[in-house]
Amino acid sequence: MKSYDLIVIGSGPAGEKAAVKAAYFGNTVALIEKEQAFGGAGVQTGTLPSKTLKETALYLSGIYQKGVFGIDKDLGRETGIQDFMYRKNIVVNTMDKIIKYNLEKHGVTVFQGTASFIDKNHVKISGETSETIYGKYILIATGSYPYHPKNIPFDNERIHDSDSILNIKKFPKSICVLGAGVIGCEYATIFAAMGIKTYIVNNKDEILTFLDKEISKALVTQMKKRNISILFNNSIVDYHIPDDPDQNLNLTLESGEILQVDSFLFAAGRSGNIKLLQCENAGIKTGDRETIIVNEMFQSNIPNIYAVGDTIGFPALASTSMEQGRIAVTHMFKTADLESLADIFPYGIYTIPEVSLIGLTEEKAKENGIDYNVGYSYYRDISRGMIMGYPDNGFLKLIFESKTKIVIGVHIIGHHATELIHYGMAIIREKHTLSHIIGTVFNYPTLHNLYKYASYDGLGNLAGKKIKKAGEQFIP
The missing domain is CATH 3.50.50.60 (FAD/NAD(P)-binding domain)
Structure with missing residues (x-):
């Protein structure tokens, strides 16, 4: 029987990063993937495909450019579904190859097949042939699948x-x-x-x-x-x-x-993808929506078995799942490099327009009894926004403590919001004040100047000099 220091089940964002990190630190690692394509929902059916389709929709529709440069884009022919799916297919297929190469480069042994527990250390792989392997540690990273209410007649056609x-x-x-x-x-x-x-x-x-x-x-x-x-x-x-x-x-x-x-x-919901694992054979405790119950180290009730990513539920983000996988490996093999998940991390919603946030909402600040104030800035009011054509009347909202002027929340709606939020993350983690932001020099013209103008607006609000209200129109 083949024996490994770690068996990882699933090649999504959490599984891949965990397997590669464990192998990097000299451990023998096996990864089991039941699908022919690698990357899980992050690459194949969720994160990257939908975000690529969003960028494709923006390009094909030209909605952010209409009228801005005096002419509208014309594709010269009717756009078809093949045009819509073209870039998505390239991204998915390329990432599949990149993940396979990354696993191979780090010496991870890959098994194609469906994994199921025999006991807490032995996993059966069912594929073209059946095989049982031993793992000192086992990491479950099988992701999630769309919840199917019984009253909805899914046919995958309409x-x-x-x-x-x-x-x-x-x-x-x-x-x-x-x-x-x-x-x-x-x-x-x-x-x-x-x-x-x-x-x-x-x-x-x-x-x-x-x-x-x-x-x-x-x-x-x-x-x-x-x-x-x-x-x-x-x-x-x-x-x-x-x-x-x-x-x-x-x-x-x-x-x-x-x-x-x-x-x-x-x-309207997803469930943990653990049905085929036969967790009961290993004595693993599970929770609602087919999730696995873990502690702060992502360890299940069985000490050598860990679980990460969508299969443990909230927050079920590709970004946090990757780190969860790495943190689990830290605790398994005492690598002492990444002990816990950051307590503050951004959320990105890839709608049109994008939305991104970090820290407290205004409602949460009120609920916590914080004496706070706000500052706004609008894409349409800054030079870079004017160049871009004020897409979607986007704006940035800062929430800060009135007395200290420390920023406690950043909220953005507009083009590139999911990119812009990372400076906000640094502000909140470092407990920077409005003065820190105002004293920072940004490239000009860039959208990052939204932070500076929102800070000035916040100072004006503190002084009782309201500069603008949310949603107020200004045409230069």
Whole structure:
């Protein structure tokens, strides 16, 4: 029987980084992947494909350039689904090769097949042939899959989840997205950018409830400008799929209204991908939505078995999953280089426009009894924003303590928000004040000047000299 210091199950962001780090420190590592393609949801069905489609939609639609330079882009022919999927396929296929090469370069032994526990140290691999291997430590990084409510008749043709939507063969004439979380909002804005009539059905009265409410409302405003209809406080109670593929789906809403659309996307939840592992054979405790329960070191109740990434639930981000994998390896092999996950990390929502945040929302600051103030700056008011054409009336919002002027929250909606947030992360981690930001020199013209002008605005607000209000229009 083959024996390894570490067996990693899954080649997604968490699994790959953990396997490579353990091998780098001289340990023997085996990685088991049940799919033919590597990278898990991060590469194959989630993070990178959807973000690539977002950039493709921006390019093909030209929505950020229309009228800005005096002419509009013309592709010279009708855009087809092949154009839409072209870059996504290149990115996915290239990353698959990069991951395989990275594992090979570090000497990780790769097994293709489905993993299942025999006991806490032995894993069976079922593929073209069956094999059992031994691991001193085992890391579960099997990711997640789209949750399928029993009442939804998924057919992967017109009724989709967030995996099958990536394989559509033609553009829908219209689409309904159920769920206003990150996945639902991202896909809704992508389809709307391509000129597809889009509906969002949401059982709450707001979208992305973890956002600062001002940012959430601003995103709703931009969605409506893109012809997205959001049906708040509603749900779908019945689905009728006609035999004729040219006829619309009939979706009966809780309100009694019947929504007729060409396609439907369910985007309201995912579950841990652990069904095939037979965790009970190893005595592993599991939680809600098929997740594995772990401690702060990502160790399960079985000391030699760890779990990371989507399979342990929140926050289920590719960025945090990679670090979780590395941290788990630190504790297994006492590498003493990365002990814990950063307590502050950014969130990026790749909608059109993008949204990104770090630190406290205004609502959380109120809840915590903090004496705070805010400062705003707008893309349209700074030189780089003028050059770009004030895309989506984007803005940056700083939240800071009134007495110390220390920044405690950064919230951005607009083009490149997910890139701009990282300076905000440094500000909050280092407990910088408005004065620190004002005293920083940025390249000119760049969008980073949003931070400086928001700081000046915040100082003006403290002095009772309100410079502008959120959403206030200014045309130079």
